[in-house]
Amino acid sequence: MKIKETDEAFAELKVETQFEVNPFDQTIVKESKDTNDYQIPNILMYNVANVSVSTVRGILYEKLKGTVAQDEVFPLIDLAPQFMKNQPAVK
Numbered sequence: 212m213k214i215k216e217t218d219e220a221f222a223e224l225k226v227e228t229q230f231e232v233n234p235f236d237q238t239i240v241k242e243s244k245d246t247n248d249y250q251i252p253n254i255l256m257y258n259v260a261n262v263s264v265s266t267v268r269g270i271l272y273e274k275l276k277g278t279v280a281q282d283e284v285f286p287l288i289d290l291a292p293q294f295m296k297n298q299p300a301v302k
Contacts, residue, residue: 222280224271228263257294264288 214221232238238255242248268285275281 222275222278224267224274226263226267226270228259228266230259230262253294253296257290260290260294264290 232255238252240250242250271285275283
């Protein structure tokens with residue numbers, strides 16, 4: 212995070228999230244034996260991204276308590292346009 216007026220960094224946060232997918236082999240499909248490319252359903256990526264972003268917002272809120280940024284409101288991010296392109300309609 213940077214101070215707008217001075218372009219000076221005052222906070223940095225690194226977060227790693229891990230998820231377990233069950234059943235993995237029925238959800239994530241390896242494209243070929245020769246590559247490390249996988250087909251991951253967009254809806255799964257969308258949900259993982261949403262949980263990750265929400266988790267980071269919560270951690271950031273807690274870490275900034277007691278600082279000048281403690282009352283900042285961090286905007287929500289609509290990830291649907293990124294992940295839901297060309298998806299069939301759900302019935």
